[in-house]
Each structure stands twice: as C-alpha cells, then as structure tokens.
Amino acid sequence: MMSDWVIQTDHLTRFFGARCAVDQVKLNVPRGSVFALLGRNGSGKTTLIRMLLGMLEPTRGSATLLGEDCRLLSPATRRRVGYVAENHPLIDWMRVDQIEDYQRSFYPSWNGKLFATILDHFELHPQAQAGQISRGQRAGLSLALVLAPEPELLIMDDPSMGLDPVARRTLLEAMILVTRGAGRTILLSSHVLDDVERVADHVAIIDRSVLRVSAPVELFRSRVKRWQLRFAGEAPPSPVIAGLLESRRDGRDLRLTIANPSGDIEQAIAALNPESMEETPLSLEDAVVAYLGRRGELVSLLQSTRERQGVA
C-alpha cells in the first residue's frame, strides 16, 4: 500500500564537527502537498535536503524518501525524485538542447512538450549556452530539466534565490502550472515568503537547527496571533507570557506576537492596563518573521535611537 508520507524523518541529526546543523528533526511530508521549508540562512534547510537525497550522511537518526532509506536510494527511486539544487547548478559549457539530451538519456519517460513549454515560458533558446543565460532563465532551465521526467516528488532548494521579481513570478507560475495539476508533492525551501504563501499548503520552520513548526498553513496562521496595545504613557516592559514570539515597544505602543495563545491570554494582556487593545491580522510572512527573529522584547530602531540620544 502506498504510504501517505513521501518523506519521513526520525530524529534526523547532522553535526559538522561539534556544530549541530540539524537537531533531531522529526518531519513527515504528506503526499500531494506543497511543503515549504522555512528558516534563516544557516538554519539547516539545505543540510536537511541533502541528507534526504543521500548526499550527506546523517550523524544520527534516519529518513525515508518514497519509502526508501535515504542513505541507500536506488536509481529507481531517484528517478521518481526531481531535485533543483541551490544556485541551479548546470553544466555551463553545454547548450540548452545538449543539456536536454544529456538529462533525457537517464530517464525512460521524458515529457518533451512540457520541457519545451517551460523553455518558452522563460524565453530560452535551445542554442543558448547554459553558462551565458540569465539567472532567471537558469532557474527555468533547471526546473524544466527536473519536471520533464515527471517526478513524483520535487525537492527545490531555494529556487528563487537571487531572481528578480519578474523571474521569480515566472518561476512560480511554472511551478504552480505544472505541479499542482499533476498532484505531485513538492518540498520547497525558500526565503521568499510571499511566494511560499501563494503556493504552499504546509509549512515547516527550522529555527537554529531545530524544527519548531510543521503544520498546514492555515493551522499555523491560526495559531499565531498579534495584539497591538496603546498606553496612556510610555509602554511598559513586555510581560512574561508563554509562547511570546516577539514584543516590540515603540513609545506608547506595544506589539505582542504570540504562538499558541491560551484562553486567558487576553486577561493577561489586559492586566497591563492598555489604553486600547486590538488583535491585528497576521500574514504568513509576519508570522514566519516573528519565528525567525529575535525572541522576547525588541525595541524599534526609532525608539532605540531616541533612548540613546536621551542617554547622551
């Protein structure tokens, strides 16, 4: 029976020397989902992906990809997995058509129409040399090479890194166009939260090598709340609240972002005696930034400048 999970990890851990890059990650990626893996630079996303693809040996723990141990991926399983690596590595001296020939020779099924469609979408000429095309076209070519064999699982490591907004949008459209309809699973690591919000239905956040979030996007958004408080005088220091992600003080204003707020959270906030208290809507980007930023109380740059001048 086909498993519901295309990727499963169990306490997956990787150390580089004594530095822990991925700490006991336990993650399941459901079949058919577009799963966004989020985190700051160096948080362990690429390491996790490389372990999943068997390119890096886990220090501890295990992982399966399409039901197979990631350390011993067979060619048959690799055929079912497409991988767009960070920076879109290609063989630069090859022309686009040569790369297609090269890639096609490894796959028994090759959707040439799909490949051509994506090339058109990115305005790529088959005679263009891979080393001389733009970054956006490079990303498009990488995507076309990976999608043409029609993989069951697509793993993309920061595909929109370094792309201008137009190229990013084009890439996104291609991704949505091609993958959504086919019901493929996508594991996508990205920093562009706007894009993620458009395509992802599941989100996982790795913060300093530890997995903190793994949930459907809607559930995640529902579990992170923000309150905007205004006080008669200077805003008081941030209260101690369970799940406090971020507290930003700016003059009379205090903004609190809280994960998993309990029922009595409003009472706790009201105890601060604010002049006004309002729960404000939170975008996915705001929620993720709150997770990935500094914990606890933050003073706005403006407030910080004012305070420094006061001291001076």
Next chain:
Amino acid sequence: MIAIIKKELRENIQWAAALCAALGLWMIWAVSEDSLSGMGLIGAHIWALTACGFAGAGFILGMVQVLQDRTRGRWAFLIHRPLSPSRIFAGKVLGGLILYLGTVMIPLGLATLWMYTPHHLAGPFDWHTLLPRLADILGGTVAYAAGLHCAARQARWAITRLMPVVSAGLCLLAISAGVQSGALTAALMAAALAVFLIAAWGAFCSGGSFENQPWFARAAAAVDVGAGVVISVNILAGISVVLLSTMGVTRNEEIQQSALSQYKIHSTGQVLYYSQKWAGMDDAHGNRVDDWNKTLGMETLALEAPTNLTGPYGGEMPQGFHDQGAYMERAIDEHVGRMWMQGYYVHSRRTIEIYEVNSRRFIGSLGPDGFLPPDQTPQPFAQPVRVARQQLIATERDVYETRHFENMRKVFTAPADESIIDASQSFELKLIFVVTQSNLYILMAANPEAIAPTELVWKEPIRIPLDHGFPPYRWLNIGRPSVDRYVLQYTNADVMGLAQPHLPDWVETASASGEITQRIEVNPQPARYSSIDQPRFEPIGCVMPPCFLFVFDGPSREEFLSDTFHGAPTAICTLLSAIMVVLIGKRYLRSSAGVWIWTILTLALGVTGLLAMMALHQRKAMLRCNACGKMRPVEQNQCPHCSAEFPAPAFQGIEVFETAQGLVAD
C-alpha cells in the same frame, strides 16, 4: 552511462589537448636527443618523458575530472540521477581513460612513426622497444586513478590529500626499477591500478567519507594513503636532516660503503693483500710484510660477473648498442671518410648492424663471416651473442676477433661440454681471456712484436681450471705479474649498492703452463671512506618503520640496523605511537577492532602508522554529556559513559505541530 562518457570527453577534452601539446613538445625534444644516440624508444630522454610525463598527465586528468564536478554545486547535478554512483564512476573512468590514452598515445605514436622511418634513427627500429613505453602508459593509468582518489576523498589536512599520488609514484618507480619481465610488469601495474581504482571508487561513491565505504575500499584507501604517509614522512625526515646539517645540529658519520680487496704478488711469488690495520700489505697468514714495495707490477683485467645469465635474455647480451669504444670512429672507405659508427645487436637476426650516427645511415651488418654492406645479409651467429666488447665478439661457443668490423676471424671455440660466459682482451699484454663455467682459457700471441692487432697470431690456449666455478655477483680479475705466472682473483661484486651474500675472496696463482701453484682465501675487509660522510641525526631517523627490519636480510641488515635505525629511539617512538593509537583511537575509529588493527599497524609502521590513521579517519566530534559531564561522541545516541540519550531540543512553547494528522509526533 554513454551520456556520462560523452560528457566527460567533451568536458575534459581541452585539458587533454593541453597535456597532449605539452607532451608533444617534450617528445620532440626527447626524440631529438635520443635519436642521436640511436637508442630510439629506449633512450633515456624518452624514458623520462613516458615514465614521468605520462604519469603526470594521468594524475592531472584524474584530478580535474572530479574537481570540476565538485565546484559550484555541480556534485548534486551529477549525482542525483537514476544511475548508481558506481555506474557514474565507471562512466567517468571510461571517459577519462579514453582521454588519457589519446593524450599519451598521440605523441608516442607520432614519435614511433618518426623513428620507424629510415634515416631517422641510428639503429634499426625494433617494435620490442615499444614495450617499456606501453608499460609506462599502463603506469600512467595508476597515476590517473591516484588523481581520482586525491580529488574524491575528504582530507582533513590539505597535504594528506596528495598522499595517493605519492604512493602511486613510488609504486611506479619500484615496478619500473625492479621488474624486468614485461608480463610481470603488466601484472603488477594492473594490480596497482586495481587498488587505486577501488580506493577512488570508494571515495567517489561515499562522497569522500572514509567511514562509509565498504571494507575492501577502505583497505585499498588505507594502502593508498598509508603508503603515501610512510614515504612522505621519511622523505621529510631526510630533508630535515639535510637542513639540520646546514645548522650544524647533525654529526657526520662515515658509512661502510664496500669491501676492499687489493692483492699483489711479492717478488718471491707470495700473494699479499692490503691491510687496513697499517695501510700496508699482509701475507696469507696475516703477517705484516714490510718490504711490500718489492711487489711485482701487475696489470689485471676484470671479467664481468655473469649476472646477465639470470637476466631476461638468458645470457644473451641485451638487444641494442654494445660497447661503443672500439666502434666510435672508423674510415670505412675512401669516399665516405671518417664517421661516427655504432653497432646494434639485433636479437631476431643475430647480427650486429652498423649505423653512422650523424646521418643515421645503415652502413652494413656484421656476422660470423665478417662485415657486409647494406645490400647483403650476413649469416647470423650460430648462437646468441653474449659479449661484444672491444675487438671481441663471443657467442656461447665461439670467440671472434675483429678490428673496425673488418678482418673478422674466429680465434677460439669452446669444448663441446662448455659454454662461454665472458671474454676479454688485453691489447697491451697481447692476451685474450675466455671464461667458461669450469675453465679459464688464455690465448697468448705467438708474435707479440706485431704492431697491427690483425697481424697477431694466437697460440693454443692455456687452460686454467676454475675450481670455484664462477658464481653470480663475482668479479674475476686476471693478472699477469710476470711472463711465467698468472693471478686469478675472485672478489665480490656490489650490485646497486646492495652487498650480495659475501663469499671470501679467492686468490690463485698459476704457472705459465696453467697449473695452480698457490691458493689463498681472504675475508674481505670493510672499507671506510671519509669522502662519503653522511649527516646523521638520530631523533629523525626514528621515523623509519620497524617493519623494514624484516625487509632486509643478511649482513646488510645489521648494517642497516646499526647505521640507519638507531634501534632504541625507533623502539621508543614506535611504542609511544602505539600507545597514542590506543589513547586517541576512540576519537577516530568506530569500533574497538579498528583500534586493535591500527595498534598492530603502528607497531609495524612506527609513527607513520599513527599519522596514517589520523590522515584516513575523520576525527569524531565530541560534546560534553549533560548527564555525566564527560565527553561523548555526537554520532552515538547514548552516552558511552552513562547511557543517557541526547536531550531533545528545549521546548519553547512556540511549537506548532499538527500531531492529530500525524505530521509530527512529540
């Protein structure tokens, strides 16, 4: 896999072309040098090119093939495809070998064609001379595999990355210097290639990690890298001693170089030998002889140790140029004038072919019937030629005398049950010596007053029985101190600086009729020469692997021990290294069996064993255990000291997991 091969060919063709061009230029220079000597493909310059240049080209190609795929994330693009890493590796190797063969065979093929063309080589072109070069091509594949391994393996220290090429270099040097048989050379090269390719395959498929390779790949890598470490450490030790000697830290020590055998005949007929005790002569009983200045002047003539009897040609002289001394210049006829001549003995034809060096022109051939011009073919010698020296040419049965290839005449035929080993001529004494396994024959001129050598008439030979025979690695010096006696000295021959099993020297005197009149046996005395001082610094000598003890045998072993090894420092160093392996082995090795294996290897290899272990294995990362406070390896889930598991990441209350749908537990 075809696609991989095509990609490798296209990707590395520019490297191969550049290397081919460089080798081509080198080949042009080498050919121009070697064609003058007429040695052709077995010339020293072409040998240097094919031995070093081909290996270098192979190594560079192997390195760049992997390094190109290691840069800018290309590894992921190469590896993640529906093909096993082994097949990707096989494709790379096949592509690389095709390029390598093209790189080296184009210049070699062109050079061969050039030499094959008449008037380009002062000698006949012989296809057999291509065989050593083919061995060098095979040797280059070993260097190619070493290049792959260097680039594919993870190396903790930058310098240890190059260890495989060091061991490959020594391996090729040892095979080319120590093996004469073509088949054995090919077999050893193939074995070396297998070891280096397995090591490279293991490193490639495991992404460079040593620990994740199968046992046989790890064993191959251990041989590959370990040998490189042993060699490098000892080379560095030698360089250090030289550098220290410039700072005056070392002390110079005379080394025993060879045995000294020096004999004279006293006017009374006694055999005297040189004594180091008082730098004078002793008699056979070891008594000092004060009036040793009354010894007779003795001209001696050395006959070669018959080592070529055990060589690949079974006593036949090697194909190629024999002693050029007598053939160097000759006025062949009026209209040709003076020329530089060379003779070339050709195995297949059993004739000696004569070439003019400057024009590389074939002058003619020499057979038992004498010299014939190029358009005529001489009869071959009846047996293989064993000696062609000065004016003498000796086969197993006959000795011929010639002068500038003319007036060829047979001067001696051995009895039916004897085979000629060597022959020599003293033109001053007007004597010819011929040695068989059991007898020495001396031919004396009946008309010593004759001026032209060709006018000499030889008398019936005097036979002196060689009671000791003529064992290998011996020299036979024959002297004639006076008209009525001969002296035969059997001494040891030091070959390649390695003293062979020493026999005593035998010195015999014989009467003019060939009867042995005196026979003494003397143990050769070691000679010490101050001119060959060697800087010594014992603390550095202790890096020598103790297993070398078992490599050397015989008298040289004691010399080796006393001169080079400095037993005590080496033993202490080895012991300390083994203790270090036990102490730090757990930081490098995954199993206790590994610690044992490396301890034993270190006892055999000394400090280089310890260094090889550290070069091969990745050092384990350690963290302090929260439970017991001791250091624990990060890859073990449980602390080896207190069995505590690694703590889960601290819960911060911000976690969002959809456990109900099984996304994440805990």
